[in-house]
Amino acid sequence: xxxxxxxxxxxxxxFEALKREPAFGHQGLAETxxxxxxxxxxxxxxxxxxxxxxxxxxxPIAALPLAPAAARxxxxxxxxxxxxxxxxxxxxxxxxxxxxxxxxLPAGVTIxxxxxxxxxxxxxxxxxxxxxxxxxxxxxxxxxxVIEIAPKAIVIDPIQVLFVTVADGDAPLVxxxxxxxxxxxxQATIFxxxxxxxxxxxxxxxxxxxxxxxxxxxxxxxxLQRQNPVSFHLGGTFVRVARAGTFTSHxxxxxxxxxxxxxxxxxxxxxxxxxxxxxxxxxxxxxxDTHTTIDHAKPHCPSHEIYKGILAxxxxxxxxxxxxxxxxxxxxxxxxxxKALLLTDEAQINTKPQLEIFADDVKCTHGAAIGQLDxxxxxxxxxxxxxxxxxxxxxxxxxxxxxxxxxxLETVRTTTMALVEQMLGLPA
Amino acid sequence: xxLEIKDLRVKAEDKEILxxxxxxxxxxxxxxxxxxxxxxxxxxxRVLAGHPGYEVTGGSITFDGKDLLELEPEERxxxxxxxxxxYPVEIAGINNTYFLKxxxxxxxxxxxxxxxxxxxxxxxxxxxxxxLEMDQAMLGRSVNEGFSGGEKKRNEIFQMAMxxxxxxxxDETDSGLDIDALKIVSxxxxxxxxxxxxxxxxxxxxxxxxxxxxxVVHVLTGGRIVRSGGRELALELEEKGYGWIEAETAGxxx
Ligand SMILES: Nc1ncnc2c1ncn2[C@@H]1O[C@H](COP(=O)(O)OP(=O)(O)OP(=O)(O)O)[C@@H](O)[C@H]1O
Ligand SMILES: [Mg+2]
Numbered sequence: 001x002x003x004x005x006x007x008x009x010x011x012x013x014x015f016e017a018l019k020r021e022p023a024f025g026h027q028g029l030a031e032t033x034x035x036x037x038x039x040x041x042x043x044x045x046x047x048x049x050x051x052x053x054x055x056x057x058x059x060p061i062a063a064l065p066l067a068p069a070a071a072r073x074x075x076x077x078x079x080x081x082x083x084x085x086x087x088x089x090x091x092x093x094x095x096x097x098x099x100x101x102x103x104x105l106p107a108g109v110t111i112x113x114x115x116x117x118x119x120x121x122x123x124x125x126x127x128x129x130x131x132x133x134x135x136x137x138x139x140x141x142x143x144x145x146v147i148e149i150a151p152k153a154i155v156i157d158p159i160q161v162l163f164v165t166v167a168d169g170d171a172p173l174v175x176x177x178x179x180x181x182x183x184x185x186x187q188a189t190i191f192x193x194x195x196x197x198x199x200x201x202x203x204x205x206x207x208x209x210x211x212x213x214x215x216x217x218x219x220x221x222x223x224l225q226r227q228n229p230v231s232f233h234l235g236g237t238f239v240r241v242a243r244a245g246t247f248t249s250h251x252x253x254x255x256x257x258x259x260x261x262x263x264x265x266x267x268x269x270x271x272x273x274x275x276x277x278x279x280x281x282x283x284x285x286x287x288x289d290t291h292t293t294i295d296h297a298k299p300h301c302p303s304h305e306i307y308k309g310i311l312a313x314x315x316x317x318x319x320x321x322x323x324x325x326x327x328x329x330x331x332x333x334x335x336x337x338x339k340a341l342l343l344t345d346e347a348q349i350n351t352k353p354q355l356e357i358f359a360d361d362v363k364c365t366h367g368a369a370i371g372q373l374d375x376x377x378x379x380x381x382x383x384x385x386x387x388x389x390x391x392x393x394x395x396x397x398x399x400x401x402x403x404x405x406x407x408x409l410e411t412v413r414t415t416t417m418a419l420v421e422q423m424l425g426l427p428a
Numbered sequence: 429x430x431l432e433i434k435d436l437r438v439k440a441e442d443k444e445i446l447x448x449x450x451x452x453x454x455x456x457x458x459x460x461x462x463x464x465x466x467x468x469x470x471x472x473x474r475v476l477a478g479h480p481g482y483e484v485t486g487g488s489i490t491f492d493g494k495d496l497l498e499l500e501p502e503e504r505x506x507x508x509x510x511x512x513x514x515y516p517v518e519i520a521g522i523n524n525t526y527f528l529k530x531x532x533x534x535x536x537x538x539x540x541x542x543x544x545x546x547x548x549x550x551x552x553x554x555x556x557x558x559x560l561e562m563d564q565a566m567l568g569r570s571v572n573e574g575f576s577g578g579e580k581k582r583n584e585i586f587q588m589a590m591x592x593x594x595x596x597x598x599d600e601t602d603s604g605l606d607i608d609a610l611k612i613v614s615x616x617x618x619x620x621x622x623x624x625x626x627x628x629x630x631x632x633x634x635x636x637x638x639x640x641x642x643x644v645v646h647v648l649t650g651g652r653i654v655r656s657g658g659r660e661l662a663l664e665l666e667e668k669g670y671g672w673i674e675a676e677t678a679g680x681x682x
Contacts, residue, residue: 375480377517377519380513380516380519380571381519381527381531382478382502383477383478383501383504383505383511383513384527384534384587385502385506385538386502386531387534388502390534391502394530397521398520398521401521402520402521
């Protein structure tokens with residue numbers, strides 16, 4: 001109990017300090033922050049007694065002496081190393097939650113930050129269904145990046161946003177915040193990467209992303225979480241897809257000690273389409289939790305979801321895929337697949353599909369498959385002369401590739417695959 | 429002698445399947461192995477290939493002077509042992525051509541040869557695909573995925589043609605093939621018959637042996653080879669079944 005009080009003391013002290021900074025904001029924002037912080041404090045860090053967190057014990061995060069991350073700079077060679085897609089498209093670098101410079105932008109793309117944000121940038125319409133942590137983000141975010149795509153703009157190259165943590169001192173609480181607004185009939189690819197400058201300094205990244213997909217817009221979203229093996233990552237992505245809009249998400253997790261990714265996507269207009277794909281690779285003591293919600297609020301919306309995991313060492317994963325089909329949402333076509341490979345006896349996954357269907361004329365399928373590498377397939381490859389390690393790698397590659405092939409941009413796809421291979425000790 | 433199996437005893441899940449099997453195969457020969465369901469034919473084939481599901485409890489297998497039982501499955505394949513599976517495995521997400529290239533180059537590497545370059549590999553692939561009248565589309569698909577029963581069998585022999593092993597062990601490659609495919613596959617196998625290569629052909633049907641003419645026919649029942657003879661043994665089996673041999677061996681033993 002004293003521990004709990006102390007922990008909140010360190011956050012409360014951080015909050016008081018933030019109040020003295022211009023980033024805290026006046027009236028509107030200041031009030032929003034205070035209310036959010038109060039809500040967070042009244043609930044506190046969830047425990048495993050909380051159904052939503054049953055398998056994900058975040059006591060190690062709650063025990064950190066958290067201090068809001070200080071402003072830091074970073075060398076260009078570090079960014080180059082951490083930015084996996086290489087020098088393509090636009091590259092935004094956010095260090096400890098603050099955008100450090102704005103590059104030249106292609107036609108149709110506007111960027112705003114805390115100084116230039118509109119009130120709706122600061123308080124985006126966010127669907128219910130997330131955790132308490134977006135409240136903590138609202139209390140502490142020190143900057144935000146708003147990416148606005150003008151109506152009808154087709155932005156071919158990816159817009160890369162690299163969120164880097166520089167930890168020097170107490171465990172920093174980093175609160176990255178990104179808002180993506182895709183105007184009517186626009187098209188863009190946003191590639192988020194979360195990484196640490198140091199390979200072994202502890203940080204807690206508590207990220208929030210809000211995505212608004214206007215009618216007919218197409219948003220391709222890739223999130224790569226490659227934090228160091230001692231850091232923590234909680235991320236919430238909130239999406240609203242309007243009529244005939246398309247939102248495609250690929251969430252790839254290859255880092256972090258404990259990570260949880262919550263995606264809530266509301267199909268809020270007829271013909272809205274949503275694809276949520278994910279790949280996670282856990283080794284050592286990593287714990288990777290994925291919670292997704294696809295909310296079919298309107299009729300005639302298809303959704304597809306494939307999540308795959310590869311777990312080695314003592315790694316654990318949680319997958320909870322909720323599909324909500326509201327009374328109105330006739331002709332919904334929802335498909336969910338969830339597969340995991342456990343490469344060791346100690347690796348473990350807890351998985352749960354959660355279908356809540358209130359309409360009667362719908363098609364909803366889900367399937368889960370948890371298992372080891374297919375021994376018959378391994379033997380078949382070896383029986384043709386392929387060495388044991390190569391055979392294993394071929395099968396893992398095939399398993400992962402199935403998810404990554406959905407990423408539209410080849411540079412993004414190949415670099416992501418290279419990271420996954422590196423993680424599994426495969427030759428790249 | 430290319431292959432010499434002596435007093436081989438094999439168990440799976442505490443069940444003894446092969447109970448003292450002897451078989452010798454010279455280079456250049458084709459041996460047919462026939463026998464009732466469950467007699468141990470596939471077990472023999474899989475043990476030759478090094479399947480991990482079987483425990484060898486006794487006896488020896490010598491391949492070209494080497495102790496085969498000491499080798500990993502991939503080493504056996506590289507040494508030149510090829511088993512055409514009775515039930516080829518479907519492998520989602522691994523392209524057939526990519527797989528073949530990996531296999532061909534793995535075997536080359538084992539023998540200290542450099543990888544085939546893309547052009548050389550495609551030439552080899554085309555030549556062998558033509559030999560087995562393989563559909564181009566099948567080469568681009570995932571290994572065996574969605575192949576018909578007959579296509580899978582043909583693909584096995586196509587792989588054998590690509591890898592040019594020294595011993596081919598064909599486990600019921602003929603079952604599931606229509607009459608045209610049977611001819612094509614048999615032609616493919618016959619094209620690989622050379623003085624330095626041998627085949628063990630497991631089959632239930634003497635029909636196959638009209639196309640792939642064996643030098644020796646063996647009868648495997650109860651985990652042993654109980655009779656060996658020439659081609660005419662296959663005809664006799666077709667006519668009379670296995671009962672009479674089983675009765676004779678039981679009598680001889682009893
Ligand atoms: N991995 C295994 N575990 C347990 N039992 C096995 C295993 N493999 C084979 N057997 C058993 O051993 C016996 C021989 O099987 P095998 O597959 O070798 O027969 P076969 O001669 O090839 O038969 P068929 O003509 O039907 O193909 C059968 O009773 C079978 O059930
Ligand atoms: Mg058999």
